[in-house]
Amino acid sequence: MTDGEPRRATFRTVADEVRARINGGTYPPGSKLPTEEELADQIGTNRGTAAQALRLLLSEGMITKSRRGSFVHRIVKKIVRDSTSRYVxxxxxxxxxxxxxxxxxxxLGMTPSSVTATHHVQPPAWVADILGVDANSESALARVRRMLADDVPVQLATSYLPLEIAGGTRLEEIDTxxxxxxxxxxxLGHAQDHITEDIxxxxxxxxxxxxxxxAEDQRVFEIAHIGRTEDGRAVEVTIHILPSHLWRLSYSWPLGPTH
Known part of the structure; x- marks a missing residue:
């Protein structure tokens, strides 16, 4: 390339431009993006570079891809999980x-929904140990959920509750x-006093x-959530699975005396 020739856009430059157009509303959620060839012409690069840029945005979760082309993800702004106050x-x-x-x-202005099933289960050994139930029998109630926002799947969650507490109660129903x-x-007399989450x-x-x-190369947050009563008994263990490109985890807590 000589000094008089324009510099070709890199794939990161192309990705930045497409990202800016998405965030600015030029390409709204769910809309079809230009083809690789069209992006290359618009931004001043080649098809290979445009393809790299789209792969980067796909890995970030900003776009999706099908046989019909590339589309802006229906959820562009991350969902904030405020773990400090969400359980109040x-x-x-x-x-x-x-x-x-x-x-x-x-x-957040979206419509929540979920697909829920409940089962009496033999819990994983580590869950049984926390709940203080038998790992070798159906000693827990499992509430298994696939959770959606605006019809987009955004979370999987399985909650384990001691069957001696939850059995025969509304906790077995789909709508609790x-x-x-x-x-x-x-x-039922088992109010949770404190919560632990490992991520x-x-x-x-x-x-x-x-x-x-x-996409297979994306990542998830796995949150192991444990709810305990005032006397320290664990009455709930929930495993949350959240796509990391759709969620932001937020925590805050008082520090107490500084001296």
Missing amino acids: RARREEGQARGAFEAEIRN GPGGSKSRLAE EVRRPTPEEVAALDM
Whole structure:
């Protein structure tokens, strides 16, 4: 290239331009993007560079791809999971919401929904150990959910509850009522006093890729959530699986005395 020739755009430059057009509304959520050839002509590069740029945006979760072409993801702005306040009773029951997820998705202006199934199960050994139940028998109630925002799958969650507490109660029903399982546990005399969450970032399993409409090279947050009563008894263990490109995790807490 001579000094008089224009510099060709790199794939990152092309990706930045497409990202700016998405964020600016030129390409709205769900819309079809220009083809690789069209992007190359518009931005002043070649098809290979445009293809690299689209692959980068695909890995970030900003776009999706099918045989019909590339499309802007229907959820562009990340969902904020405010773990500090989402489990406060007033928040998870707001507007008769069926738990924290429904409340937070509504507050973001989207429509929540879920597909739920309940089963009596033999829990994983580590879950049984935390809950203090038998790992070798059907000692837990599992609530298995595929959760959506504006009909886009955004989370998988499986909650394990001691069957001696949850069996034969509304916790076995698909609709647990306002506030979700935490409110029903409180009514049964097992209000949760404190929560622990351990977070891991990992590749999704093939089953998670299919259930969450992800690409195999994307990542998920796996959150192991444990709810304990005032006396320290664990009454709920939930495994949340969230596509990392769709979610931002937020935490805050008081530090207490500084001296």
